[in-house]
Amino acid sequence: MQMTDKPLIELVDLHKYFGNLEVLKGINETVHEKEVVSIIGPSGCGKSTLLRCMNLLEVPTRGKVIFEGVNIMDKSVDPTIHRRKMGMVFQQFNVFPHLTVLENITAAPILNKVMSPEAANKKAYELLDTVGLADKAKEYPQKLSGGQKQRLAIVRAMAMDPKVLLFDEPTSALDPEMVKGVLEVIKSLAISGMTTVIVTHEMGFAREVSDRIWFMYDGVIAEKGTPDDVFNHTKNPRAIEFLSQIL
Amino acid sequence: MISNIIRIWSKYWPVFMQGLWNTLWIALVAIVMGTFFGTFIALAKMSKNKVLSTAATVYIEVLRGTPMLLQLYFFWVGLPYLFPSISDLACVLIALCINSSAYVAECIRAGIQAVDPGQREAAMSLGLTESNIMRKIILPQAVKNILPALGNEFIVMIKETALASVFFIGELMTAFKVVQSNAFLALEPLTIVGLIYLVITLTLSKGMKTIERRLHAND
Numbered sequence: 063m064q065m066t067d068k069p070l071i072e073l074v075d076l077h078k079y080f081g082n083l084e085v086l087k088g089i090n091e092t093v094h095e096k097e098v099v100s101i102i103g104p105s106g107c108g109k110s111t112l113l114r115c116m117n118l119l120e121v122p123t124r125g126k127v128i129f130e131g132v133n134i135m136d137k138s139v140d141p142t143i144h145r146r147k148m149g150m151v152f153q154q155f156n157v158f159p160h161l162t163v164l165e166n167i168t169a170a171p172i173l174n175k176v177m178s179p180e181a182a183n184k185k186a187y188e189l190l191d192t193v194g195l196a197d198k199a200k201e202y203p204q205k206l207s208g209g210q211k212q213r214l215a216i217v218r219a220m221a222m223d224p225k226v227l228l229f230d231e232p233t234s235a236l237d238p239e240m241v242k243g244v245l246e247v248i249k250s251l252a253i254s255g256m257t258t259v260i261v262t263h264e265m266g267f268a269r270e271v272s273d274r275i276w277f278m279y280d281g282v283i284a285e286k287g288t289p290d291d292v293f294n295h296t297k298n299p300r301a302i303e304f305l306s307q308i309l
Numbered sequence: 310m311i312s313n314i315i316r317i318w319s320k321y322w323p324v325f326m327q328g329l330w331n332t333l334w335i336a337l338v339a340i341v342m343g344t345f346f347g348t349f350i351a352l353a354k355m356s357k358n359k360v361l362s363t364a365a366t367v368y369i370e371v372l373r374g375t376p377m378l379l380q381l382y383f384f385w386v387g388l389p390y391l392f393p394s395i396s397d398l399a400c401v402l403i404a405l406c407i408n409s410s411a412y413v414a415e416c417i418r419a420g421i422q423a424v425d426p427g428q429r430e431a432a433m434s435l436g437l438t439e440s441n442i443m444r445k446i447i448l449p450q451a452v453k454n455i456l457p458a459l460g461n462e463f464i465v466m467i468k469e470t471a472l473a474s475v476f477f478i479g480e481l482m483t484a485f486k487v488v489q490s491n492a493f494l495a496l497e498p499l500t501i502v503g504l505i506y507l508v509i510t511l512t513l514s515k516g517m518k519t520i521e522r523r524l525h526a527n528d
């Protein structure tokens with residue numbers, strides 16, 4: 063929405079194998095600061111794997127992941143430090159069931175020793191306020207709906223003040239009536255200038271908020287461009303086929 | 310027979326109670342120490358370090374694959390070479406602790422691996438250190454799976470301590486032997502001892518079920 067040309071994440075010749083199965087077949091892409099990138103493509107083409115390689119939840123077999131100028135795949139680099147600057151939101155929410163809503167948010171800043179418990183609590187309440195969950199602070203996640211859990215997961219990722227948020231199909235596990243609220247939260251973050259990479263099947267949303275779309279097919283980025291380029295003017299037969307099925 | 314049982318109980322009940330007390334504390338010490346060491350063995354077995362994980366696997370397989378009675382004899386014969394003045398009871402206790410550490414290690418490992426892998430991923434994505442992930446995210450959730458299994462191990466251990474009566478260390482089966490040789494009756498004291506085991510194990514498993522239900526109240 064207000065993308066810069068300053069690279070934040072650079073993927074250089076990225077390959078990932080699971081055993082003999084080559085899932086990523088040479089990815090060369092850059093995510094710029096304040097950019098919103100949507101990754102679309104058929105199921106099983108490697109979207110989650112690509113996203114998870116960005117914060118090294120999956121370790122690429124070959125290539126470079128350069129974050130803020132540092133190749134975080136270097137043996138000398140501790141990925142833990144870099145993950146603190148990259149928030150991630152999962153399809154299955156993965157909120158911590160044994161912690162209260164508030165503790166879900168404060169856990170990382172307190173355990174990572176970047177905030178005092180008081181400061182972390184204050185920030186957590188502010189974050190909860192932005193997603194309408196302040197009154198649930200003392201509850202356990204079990205009491206929340208799917209949509210509320212996902213909004214909690216989003217502000218939990220925000221608590222470390224990340225430079226980028228990675229979303230892996232954040233609304234795919236939600237009941238239809240919950241989807242809108244979660245997308246609105248993501249959209250308002252994107253508008254506020256948060257660098258965002260989102261794997262999604264919500265094409266309307268991708269078209270509306272993205273600076274760029276990556277269409278992925280069989281382990282490569284087969285087509286990319288602005289939403290208008292990809293949704294209206296692509297010549298790529300795979301992209302045309304995919305879009306005709308999903309739209 | 311019933312009248313004999315009553316007579317033996319009223320005459321020898323302090324012997325049986327002493328035996329029960331010994332059985333309970335021996336089993337408890339075995340489980341508590343077994344849990345302490347078993348935790349490290351479980352972590353070693355799950356470690357990425359091949360040497361550690363292989364050593365832990367061998368340890369667990371040897372202890373689970375050989376009879377408890379053999380292990381008791383092994384330590385009862387072996388330990389006095391290292392510590393000449395060691396008592397029979399100490400040998401038995403050490404053998405039980407080591408045996409229990411192997412079983413408990415498997416309970417702990419299973420309990421940890423039953424935690425949704427998404428929990429670890431979420432914690433990793435927040436930049437938590439490995440030790441914080443384990444201590445603050447995984448273990449607190451694994452405890453719900455582990456505690457009931459530990460309770461079962463305790464019940465199993467209560468029954469297993471009976472094997473240690475071959476060394477006459479004063480637990481419930483030893484009490485039976487004492488009463489048998491004093492009263493010249495076997496079936497009656499055996500029935501009494503059996504009933505005591507039964508009452509204890511049934512009570513404990515009922516208690517475990519209650520605790521288990523409480524633990525999962527938040528799910």
Ligand SMILES: Nc1ncnc2c1ncn2[C@@H]1O[C@H](COP(=O)(O)OP(=O)(O)O)[C@@H](O)[C@H]1O
Pocket residue numbers: 080083085104105106107108109110111112
């Ligand atoms: N941990 C894994 N082990 C083995 N194969 C995997 C693993 N994760 C993903 N795959 C395989 O990699 C391919 C791409 O998966 P994924 O990145 O999840 O695709 P998408 O998110 O686009 O649906 C699939 O064929 C999937 O079965």
Ligand SMILES: [Mg+2]
Pocket residue numbers: 109110111231
């Ligand atoms: Mg996926």
